[in-house]
Amino acid sequence: MPLLFLLRLQHTLLPVRVALPEEVRIVSVLVATGLIEAEFAPVRPAGRDTASRIATVKRITEEGLAEIAKMSDAPRFVKTSMQFARGLRLM
Incomplete structure (x- = not known):
């Protein structure tokens, strides 16, 4: 799910x-893995036994862009791998 959110951010x-x-x-996970930069507003009470946070996503990092590129290449890689597995060659 975090990677799909990263694609949405793109x-x-x-x-x-x-x-x-x-x-x-999800933003917290993406920040922790270094894929985005974000700021978090202080926790504020939202109601009974709950708290609410707001995050502001500033940018996608170089690592995040590389991860997006890998995800974009995945379908092509799978197709190529399957053809080689079947003994077919791509021209």
């Missing part, structure tokens, strides 16, 4: 604010 004008709790968790 097509989003940055910086972008993220407020949904699940997306904020």
